[in-house]
Amino acid sequence: MGADGWRGVPDASRAALRAADVVIGGPRQLDLLPPDCAGERVPWPTPLRPAVPRLLAAHAGRRITVLASGDPMYYGIGRALTEVLGADAVRVLPHPSSVALACARLGWPREDVDVVTLVGRPAARLAAVLHEGRRLLVLSAGAGTPAEVAALLRDRGFGPSRMRVLEQLGGDRERTGAAVTADAWSEAPGDPLNVVAVECLRTPGAARLGAVPGLPDPAYEHDGQLTKRHVRAATLAVLAPAPGELLWDVGGGSGSIAVEWMRTHPSCRAVCVERDPERAARIGRNAERLGVPGLRVVVGAAPGALAGLPTPDAVFVGGGLTAPGLLDAVWEALPAGGRLVANTVTLESEALLADAYRRHGGDLTRLAVAHTVPVGGFTGWRQAMPVTQWAVEKPPTGTT
Template structure:
């Protein structure tokens, strides 16, 4: 018979031992060591096991936990450890047979029950260690969301952020110590929340309202949401480019010649499992890409200041590559020689020289070659006429 895991990740509620089912109580009774943040340890006073406080930052506790192999250990976490909790981080550092998890009631479930919100129609965010800008792609009138925040001061930061983005009429439900004897729920305006004082742990329910602009869900986001020096793939071309890139679950993108970062940022907006690295040779543009990524809730974008192909050495290989700048024979040679079979490649060209280059490579490797010509109505004397943009030639191929 296989040995039982030495490590148990235990979800704990605010009612401490009183709220634990028998299986969870048994794990604590058998434990030689109980490890967790000070607040969690204070919720389980009547145990005999050695107590170890989990340090800050969180990553410092992993070596301590690894040093406890061979003893029976319980790690205390909040609610459901695998819903914006510590469970997934711990599990990545230990073999599957070393640990098991016993989840408790999640904060999101408790909050939805208090508010009578259907959880499948409510967005959930863990922002205790992430920027508030993660909310930006989702902010729209009528949205309901439940979010976790790090401390009471973060409520004031949240109200300021919602006001600055134009959603000043949002209603907040601040819920403290859900499921415990100190539980309290308050419904308030942004102004009331800004002046309030709140005790951790807590979460906030949002009913978004106001005149702020929602970011469309379709590809081809408005140009105005990006900070730019003019070097940007414009909205209609960007929509066609994202269609050609065809993001799929879990894929990684290289965005070569990032410019404003609009392509890689929109790529990330398509699905939370997507990742991206953008390579930009100009330092000021690389910094601008970082600002755009953070402002639009895509702070997981990796930005590299460097010039391809040299800057590509050592990077994790992509599933998809977009070339928006720096197109050259040398770059295409490097990509053809170093990328895995099945990698999708999309390149946009505006100049005659780059068009000719794509025509040559289309002849070598095949794929699709598309010429995109757009015109927009604009004043022409007292009337209107069509003002043509520079045509774009787009090559897409699977290597």
């Protein structure tokens, strides 16, 4: 059901609502139903997601219809229902989503728009999709979301970005606000049912953060424990993140590998293990700043701190290689096909990687980077410490 209420509900959806023994939905939506929808009306409790299994079980054996805003399978309740009941047990009757309606009002091709939901999620995740010239639709958590978006845009160097707030899309009280830059935003909170449209424009001189690994080193807060830009890009290339995969970043330092792993796709996940509490807090701040606030930080020394973590698809070891049993522990934790990458600059750790290479195979690589420096009135090269990298994919059980 959209903001237009009952008059916008198609015949098939009306029939399902009239035939229901129980109708579950938000209070606003339940109030829009006509009297001939005689089923018991049950409002969703708060928080919603944990209540889904319990509420469905309480009405087992009855015909249940759930009211959703727009398209239930697009950032909606449909996902929770199919996860609990299975797709075959749920019949979905969608309505145009707020995204479809917003694109129609703005004249924006849907395929050219990035969508970010802030419903039940931190605003910091918006930072990961800020790129010059991109168009964004932000699904709001309430009336205060537009101001929150404007503040984040200003803080992340996108103050000139143009914002428009679209309220009550498809309803009698639909309203599309005028375009205002984030820098100039001073609008009072409006209707809580809104979508924020953003046309991204970077502040002149602001740092440019690309969509591929290898962000500029100054993008990170660090104390010197940072995998530098060029080595970081090479490391992410062999870690090869794919949508939905989980990384363990062991010896996180500043968290740069985990942060850029997660920035490759919204569904990528990572756990950063760092024994130093101060560095662990710094990792959290970097994740928040760079748009991946979902990065999990575990404070503790590996391998002990690895116990109980979910099975990784890939592991990066950037520190603590000489800790007894660490390499063997992460190797055992990996499933077949999982990737392990370890970097070091010390001879002692290099010897461990050479032994692991002998036992498990893979690739052993020396990475050397040099930067220009002034030499009197001329320019020369200064060599950074070379990095030894071991990268390997775990073979199926029973193979070598």
